[in-house]
Amino acid sequence: MDATDPVLARQYAHRALRPLVMTGAFVLADRYRGDPLRSLDECNAMARTMPLFPAGRAAPRLAATLTSLVGDVDIGSAVLEGMGNPEAARALRAALLDGIDDPSLRAWAQRELAHHGTITGELVAHQMAQEEAGKGMRPGDAAPR
Numbered sequence: 001m002d003a004t005d006p007v008l009a010r011q012y013a014h015r016a017l018r019p020l021v022m023t024g025a026f027v028l029a030d031r032y033r034g035d036p037l038r039s040l041d042e043c044n045a046m047a048r049t050m051p052l053f054p055a056g057r058a059a060p061r062l063a064a065t066l067t068s069l070v071g072d073v074d075i076g077s078a079v080l081e082g083m084g085n086p087e088a089a090r091a092l093r094a095a096l097l098d099g100i101d102d103p104s105l106r107a108w109a110q111r112e113l114a115h116h117g118t119i120t121g122e123l124v125a126h127q128m129a130q131e132e133a134g135k136g137m138r139p140g141d142a143a144p145r
Contacts, residue, residue: 010032013032013033014032016032017029017032017033017075018071018075020032021075021078021079021082024082026078026079026082026083027083029075029079029082030079030083033072033075033076033079034072036069036072036075036076036077036092036096037069037072037073037092037095037096037099038072039065039068039069039072040069040096040099040100043062043065043066043069043100044099044100044101044102046061046062046065047062047100047101047102047105050062052066052104052105052108052119053122053123053126055130056130060123062105063119063120063123066105066108066109066112066119067112067119067120069096069109070096070109070112070113070119071112071116073092073093073096073113074113074116076089076092077089077090077092077093080092093113096109096113097109097110
């Protein structure tokens with residue numbers, strides 16, 4: 001697709017980046033990956049006003065943004081590593097962690113870097129615990145906060 005329809009390839013590249021890295025197509029992945037730290041400022045701003053694991057059925061926007069940010073950095077560092085530049089890969093990871101203002105959010109980013117899916121797993125556990133706590137409610141009762 002890269003050769004036959006580059007506009008379409010760029011439009012859907014985000015979906016192919018992890019598989020490209022997994023197959024060792026680092027040069028191609030590098031062409032499409034963009035700035036992995038592009039949402040860092042947004043993540044820091046969200047962290048000042050939103051919880052990582054919100055109550056009730058509120059959208060987990062901060063968790064989603066942080067997970068995406070860490071995933072982009074993970075892919076970026078894998079690309080750099082695969083292209084023979086481990087120093088730049090380490091620097092990218094360090095820039096992520098140094099750039100996160102909130103220490104608890106930084107700790108979650110470290111966990112996610114070490115084990116992809118950690119934040120999502122904790123979010124699911126948090127939501128399930130909230131649902132379990134709400135099972136004793138009667139219809140019309142307020143949802144737990």
